[in-house]
Amino acid sequence: MTVDSFKFLPGSIAAYYRNLPVQREEPVPFTPLAKPLAACRFSLVTTAAVHQVGKEPPFDTEREKLEPFWGDPTFRRIPREVRQEEIGACHLHTNNRDILLDVNVALPVHRFLELEAEGAIGSLAPTSYSFMGYQMDTAEWRQRYAPEAAALMRDEGVDAVLLTPF
Amino acid sequence: MPVLARTFEEAGLSTVLVTVMPYWAERLGVPRTIGVEFPYGHPLGRPGDSDTQMGIIREALRLLEEATGPGEIRELDYAWPQELDEAKKDWQPLEPSPIIRMMIEQRKAQRQQKEGS
Numbered sequence: 183m184t185v186d187s188f189k190f191l192p193g194s195i196a197a198y199y200r201n202l203p204v205q206r207e208e209p210v211p212f213t214p215l216a217k218p219l220a221a222c223r224f225s226l227v228t229t230a231a232v233h234q235v236g237k238e239p240p241f242d243t244e245r246e247k248l249e250p251f252w253g254d255p256t257f258r259r260i261p262r263e264v265r266q267e268e269i270g271a272c273h274l275h276t277n278n279r280d281i282l283l284d285v286n287v288a289l290p291v292h293r294f295l296e297l298e299a300e301g302a303i304g305s306l307a308p309t310s311y312s313f314m315g316y317q318m319d320t321a322e323w324r325q326r327y328a329p330e331a332a333a334l335m336r337d338e339g340v341d342a343v344l345l346t347p348f
Numbered sequence: 349m350p351v352l353a354r355t356f357e358e359a360g361l362s363t364v365l366v367t368v369m370p371y372w373a374e375r376l377g378v379p380r381t382i383g384v385e386f387p388y389g390h391p392l393g394r395p396g397d398s399d400t401q402m403g404i405i406r407e408a409l410r411l412l413e414e415a416t417g418p419g420e421i422r423e424l425d426y427a428w429p430q431e432l433d434e435a436k437k438d439w440q441p442l443e444p445s446p447i448i449r450m451m452i453e454q455r456k457a458q459r460q461q462k463e464g465s
Contacts, residue, residue, distance in 0.1 A: 184385075184423050184425075185368075185370050185383040185384065185385045185423045185424075186385060187368065187369040187370055187371035187372070187383075188371070189385060189432070190368075190386075190387040190388065190428075190432075190435055190436050190439060191388075191436070192436065199371075204375050204376055206375060206376055206377045207354075207376075207377060208377065209418065210354065210377040210378065210379060210418035210419050211354050211357040211358045211379060211418065212357060212379050212415075212417060212418035213357050213360055213361060213362045213363075213379075214362065214415075214416075215362045215412050215413060216362070218413075219409055219412070219413055227352060227356075228391075229349050229352075230389070246446050247446050250445075250446035250447040250449070250450045251447065273389075273441075274441060274445045274446060275388075275441060275445045276388055276389040276439055276440070276441055277389065277438065277439055277440055277441055277442060278389075278441075280389060280390065280394065280395045281389065281395075283395035283396070284395030284396055286392060286395075286398065286401050287389070287390050287391070287392050287393060287394065287395055287401070288389070288390070288391055288392065290392055290401055290405060292398075293392075293398065293401050293402050293405055294405075296402070297402075297405070297409075302406075302409070303409070313352065315349065316445070316447075320351045323351050323352060323355070324351055324355060328351065328352050328355035328356065329355060329359065331352075331356075332355065332356050332359035332361060333359075335356075335361060336359070336360070336361075340361060341361070341362060342361065342362040342363070342364075342412055343356050343361050343362070343363045343364075344363075344364055344366065344405070344408055345349060345352060345353050345356075345363055345364070345365045345366070346365075346366050346367075346391040346392065347349035347365065347367050347368075347369070347391065348388065348389055348391070
């Protein structure tokens with residue numbers, strides 16, 4: 183690989199990651215794109231822990247402070263009309279300055295509205311989704327929250343999803 | 349996040365992941381991946397840099413269209429403009445996260461115990 187995944191990490195964290203035992207489950211699922219891009223409806227999903235201020239609550243960081251191995255597994259909905267000044271961010275494992283300046287560094291709603299306007303994609307769905315990426319145990323994501331988000335996407339006619347881990 | 353990509357894909361959605369850690373995509377298995385060498389918190393680049401954001405998104409769309417089977421990883425050539433030492437610090441939270449704080453405190457307690465014994 184040419185991209186060095188550890189370039190910007192402190193040595194101790196990089197070493198920890200390299201030594202984590204992980205199991206690749208086969209087969210890797212694959213759903214071919216069913217339509218041309220210009221006919222596809224997209225939703226966006228990030229793990230940046232952003233929320234729409236005043237509409238939905240922020241992620242539960244108080245519990246994480248008391249239980250450092252726990253991370254809030256729920257998700258927040260971000261509407262396509264969201265304005266930058268409505269974006270809140272509370273990820274405790276990153277500096278949130280840049281996403282508070284421009285949500286498109288991780289949840290590119292405004293870029294996708296431009297792609298929709300130029301006809302490169304069919305449409306951006308009414309709703310995009312934000313999770314909080316610090317999850318030591320992904321069981322709740324797998325069993326509950328990811329299927330819930332997928333069902334909401336299907337209700338909105340979504341064909342394809344851009345995911346951006348934070 | 350590979351878990352989310354895989355679960356959505358299993359639910360019948362076509363997904364593409366844009367990540368600064370393609371290492372995990374390779375080890376865990378992700379349907380389609382674009383890798384960029386950027387610091388955490390910046391999968392699509394810097395704030396206000398809509399050209400780079402759009403350039404990466406267009407590559408992701410192309411991969412969605414062209415992939416014929418699972419597991420493809422395409423790496424892009426964008427360079428991060430900050431000095432490395434500065435970039436390594438800049439993405440990190442202003443205060444240590446709860447888990448890092450706990451580890452620091454544990455190490456301190458171990459050291460004190462050793463010095464006391």
